[in-house]
């Protein structure tokens with residue numbers, strides 16, 4: 001008997017940090033992987049796509065279908081944080097952060113959902129944030145968007161479960177990526193990464209590979225009974 005054809009995954013935000021580790025891990029697991037990112041990738045697996053632009057997302061999804069076939073796995077990792085006192089937060093900044101972190105998920109899910117629906121099998125993982133658990137000062141727009149992603153995840157899980165499509169969210173804790181180090185340099189973390197490590201039960205900063213390993217499991221065949229869950233990967237620290 002011949003092996004079933006490799007599944008095809010889209011990973012947004014896969015040019016850097018967590019998304020990059022996820023794209024590499026899924027490729028190592030044998031999936032066809034296409035990255036949607038505004039930046040180009042080191043591994044040549046990327047399409048230049050702004051996830052806030054539906055026309056770009058739809059065009060890229062068609063390119064992936066032509067290259068590999070239907071998309072049955074989607075990991076939404078594209079994101080951008082922001083740090084501004086709420087009283088001074090321009091509405092345009094609020095909109096941009098909501099657009100990337102929340103509306104980008106809307107566009108990408110809607111764009112590839114027909115493939116999963118038709119194939120009666122799908123896996124969607126949304127990378128939210130542990131900051132949605134307890135809130136974060138100066139990050140109201142980011143936390144609001146990531147909290148909405150958790151809510152979207154739960155609703156979609158109920159709606160799509162009967163069709164064999166699971167939807168889960170992974171809120172990372174402190175993960176060592178360019179986003180985290182930039183926040184540290186700008187003194188936006190409420191302390192250094194080292195100080196946060198001292199307050200983390202497992203006493204280390206997270207690695208992008210920690211998130212990638214969780215995603216690899218959630219998109220596997222074996223994880224078919226897990227849906228609508230918000231699965232923290234945070235070293236034991238929920239903030």
Ligand SMILES: NC(=O)c1ccc[n+]([C@@H]2O[C@H](COP(=O)([O-])OP(=O)(O)OC[C@H]3O[C@@H](n4cnc5c(N)ncnc54)[C@H](O)[C@@H]3O)[C@@H](O)[C@H]2O)c1
Pocket residue numbers: 012013014015016017018019036037038039049050051052076077078079080081100104127128129130131171172173174175176177178179180
């Ligand atoms: N690093 C952490 O500690 C941490 C903690 C909680 C949540 N997260 C979330 O994890 C995800 C990955 O973060 P990271 O730390 O790897 O950040 P990162 O900045 O290293 O990577 C984010 C990627 O998203 C891409 N991106 C940004 N806007 C985009 C757009 N409009 N369209 C397409 N791509 C776009 C960037 O080009 C970049 O490649 C984000 O959603 C972030 O909010 C990270």
